[in-house]
Amino acid sequence: GWSATERTATSNFKFEPELQVVGSKIYYVWRGLTGISFEIWTAEMNIDGTGFSATQRTTGSNDKWEPQLQVVGIKIYYIWRAPDGSNQQIWTAEMNSNILNKGDFYGLGIAGNTIRGFINAGVDGFKYKAEAISYTAGASVQSDISVNWNHIATTYDRSKLKLYVNGVLVDSSTFTETINTNPFNLKIGDDFSGTIDEVCIFNTVCTAGWILTEYNNQNSPGTFYSVSSETPLPVELTSFIAYVVGNSVKLKWQTATEVNNYGFEIERNCSKDKEMWETIGFVEGHGNSNSPKSYSFTDKNPIGGSKFKYRLKQIDTDGKFEYSKVIEVDLGSPMNYELSQNYPNPFNPTTIIKCEIPELSFVTIKVYDVLGNEIATLVNEEKPAGEYEVEFNSNSDGGRNLPSGVYFYQLRIGGPETSSGQRFIQTKKMVLLK
Numbered sequence: 001g002w003s004a005t006e007r008t009a010t011s012n013f014k015f016e017p018e019l020q021v022v023g024s025k026i027y028y029v030w031r032g033l034t035g036i037s038f039e040i041w042t043a044e045m046n047i048d049g050t051g052f053s054a055t056q057r058t059t060g061s062n063d064k065w066e067p068q069l070q071v072v073g074i075k076i077y078y079i080w081r082a083p084d085g086s087n088q089q090i091w092t093a094e095m096n097s098n099i100l101n102k103g104d105f106y107g108l109g110i111a112g113n114t115i116r117g118f119i120n121a122g123v124d125g126f127k128y129k130a131e132a133i134s135y136t137a138g139a140s141v142q143s144d145i146s147v148n149w150n151h152i153a154t155t156y157d158r159s160k161l162k163l164y165v166n167g168v169l170v171d172s173s174t175f176t177e178t179i180n181t182n183p184f185n186l187k188i189g190d191d192f193s194g195t196i197d198e199v200c201i202f203n204t205v206c207t208a209g210w211i212l213t214e215y216n217n218q219n220s221p222g223t224f225y226s227v228s229s230e231t232p233l234p235v236e237l238t239s240f241i242a243y244v245v246g247n248s249v250k251l252k253w254q255t256a257t258e259v260n261n262y263g264f265e266i267e268r269n270c271s272k273d274k275e276m277w278e279t280i281g282f283v284e285g286h287g288n289s290n291s292p293k294s295y296s297f298t299d300k301n302p303i304g305g306s307k308f309k310y311r312l313k314q315i316d317t318d319g320k321f322e323y324s325k326v327i328e329v330d331l332g333s334p335m336n337y338e339l340s341q342n343y344p345n346p347f348n349p350t351t352i353i354k355c356e357i358p359e360l361s362f363v364t365i366k367v368y369d370v371l372g373n374e375i376a377t378l379v380n381e382e383k384p385a386g387e388y389e390v391e392f393n394s395n396s397d398g399g400r401n402l403p404s405g406v407y408f409y410q411l412r413i414g415g416p417e418t419s420s421g422q423r424f425i426q427t428k429k430m431v432l433l434k
Contacts, residue, residue, distance in 0.1 A: 025044050025045070025046060235255050235257070235258050235259070235261050235285070235314050235322075236255060236256040236257045236258075237253060237254075237255055237256075237312070237314070237324055238254050238255065238256045238292070239252070239253060239254045240252075240253040240312060240324050240325060240327060241253070241327065241384060242310055242327050242328075242329045242384065243329070243359060243360035243384035243385055244329060244330075244331060244358070244359055244360075244384070244385040245298075245359060245360070247300075247301050247331070248298055248299060248300045248301060248302075249298070249299040249302060249308065249310070249329050249331070250296065250297075250298050250299075250360075251266065251296060251297045251298070251299070251310055252294070252295070252296045253294075253295050253296075253312060253324070254292055254293065254294045254295070255286075255289070255292065255293045255295075256292055257289060257290050257291075258285060258286050258287065258288060258289040258293065259288055260287065260288065260316050260317040260318065261285030261286060261287055261288070261289075261314065261315075261316065261317070262284075262285055262315045262316060262317045263282055263283055263284040263285040263314075263315055264282065264283045264285065264295065264312045264313065264314055264315070265279050265281070265282050265312070265313040265315065266279070266280050266281040266282070266283065266297050266299075266310065266312060266313075267279055267280065267310065267311050267312075267313055268280045268299060268302065268308055268309070268310055269308065269309040269310075269311075269326075270304040270305045270307075270308060270309075277311070279313075280299055281297050281299075283295050283297055285314075285315075287317075302331070306330060306331045306332040307328060307329070307330050307331070307332070308328070308329050308331070309326050309327065309328050309329075310326070310327055310328075310329070311323055311324050311325070311326045311327075312324035329384075329385075330385075330386070334356035334357065334358045334385070334386075334387065335358050336356070336358055337355075337356065337357060337358065337361075337411070337413055337424045337426070338355065338356040338426075339353075339354075339355050339409075339410075339411040339426040339427075339428055340353070340354040340355065340356075341428060341430075342392070342409065342428070342430045345430050345431060346430075346431040346432065346433035347394075347430065347431070347432060347433070348394070348432060348433055348434050349393055349394045349395040349432075349434075350391055350392065350393045350394070351391070351392055351430060352389050352390070352391055352392075353365060353378065353389065353390050353391075353392060353409055354387065354388065354389040355387075355388055355389075355411050356386075356387050356388075357383055357384075357385055357386060357387075357388065357413070358385050359384075359385050360382065360383070360384050360385065361382070361383060361413045361414070362381070362382050362383075362413070362414055363379050363380075363381065363382070363383045363388075363411070363412075363413060364377070364379060364380050364410075364411075364412040364413075365377075365378040365379040365380075365390060365409060365410065365411055365412075366378065366409070366410055366412070367392060367407055367408070367409050367410075368407065368408045368409075368410065369405070369407055369408075370405065370406050370407070370408075375402065375407065376392065376396075378390045378392060378409075392409070394432050402432055403432075403434070404432050404433055404434045405431075405432055406429060406430075406431055406432075407429075407430055407431075407432060408427055408428065408429055408430070409427070409428055409430060410425065410426070410427040410428075411424070411425070411426045411427075412424070412425050413425070
C-alpha cells in the first residue's frame, strides 16, 4: 500500500527537508533565488497527494529566508535573516528582533502562539513575539497575539528554592549556598516569553493580597519595581495567651515569621491604674525566621491586686517596636473544677450549661442520650482558667431535632497543662420537654 507523490521545484529553486504532517494534511517549505531577492514557498496537500497548493513570500534585497517550519492550528510560522554589516538581523513575519553576531546559532520553536528564538542555545537566550501568516488564500498578517500575564515568584528558605507560577508550585531545587554580594547566576524553572512588567525583591514572603494593595497604592504604575515605601512588620504574632498556675501567671505566645527580631519585653499592668505599665522581663527573639517560633514567660506571685493585664513589646534590631494586644488574667479565678446544673431545666429548645476551670486545661463538654449515644460536642479545646457557659440547642444540627426525654451532659478535663496531671469528669442530667 506504499505510494509516493512527486513535487518539482522550478529553476533555481531548492527544496528543504522541512516537513510536518498535521491530521490529514502535509505541510512543507522550500526556498529559491530570484534576482537578488530570496523567496520562500509554503505548501500544503492532502496525504493522498491531492489538493496541492503553494503560497509564495519574497524577502527584500539581499535578505535570505530560513526554512524553519512550524504549523500550529491554521497558521505557519517562519523566519528570515538580513545582513547588517558584520552581523545579521533575524526577522519574524512581522517584526525585527535581536541582532545575531557571526557564528551565532539560532533556532525556532513554537509554544502556543509565541515563537521562541535562541542565540547560542544553553549559554544565553532571547525570545520575541511573532506574527503568523495564514497558509490559506491571501498574504495578510494576522491580528496581534493576545497577551497572557503570568505571576512568577520564587522563594528561598536557606535550603530550598521554589518557583511559583500563578500561585502554583511548579519547580523546586535544593540550594544551600550563601547568597551574598558576589556575582552569582542561578536558574530555575522554564522559559517565558513576553515583557517584564513587575520586579519585586522582598526579604520576607509577602502575600499576593499585600502585593496587590501596594501596587494599587502606587496608582498602578506601568513599571512597578519597588515596594520600599512600605516595609513588612518585623514579627507576625499568631497567638498570645495567659493562664493561672497556682499563684503565678504563665504567658505563652507564638510567631509565624520574624525579621530582625531583637526580642520581647513583657509588660504588666494592675487594673487599678490603666496607664501604669511596668516591664517585668525580657525574652530574646530569633532574629530572622520563616518558621513558627514559640515563647513563654512566668510572672511569679504578682502583687498589687487580683486582676492583671499583660502585653508584649516586640523590639526590632534597629530599635523600632510594636505592642501586642492586651490580655487579662484574674488570680481570683475558681479554685476547683465544677459543672453547674443547666438552666432552664426542663428546657425547650435551648438551655445554658456553665462550668468553672481553675487553670489552663483541655476542656470537653458533650451531650448523651439515656443509652450513652453521643448527641453533640459543645466544647473541645484548651481553655485558660475562668468561668464559661455554652448553649445547647436541641433543634440545631448538633441536637438533631431531639424528641422529649432525659439527656446527660458531661464535663471532661485532662491534658499535660493541669498542675496535678489528673483527669476530672462530671456528669449531670437535664430534661427536654416539648
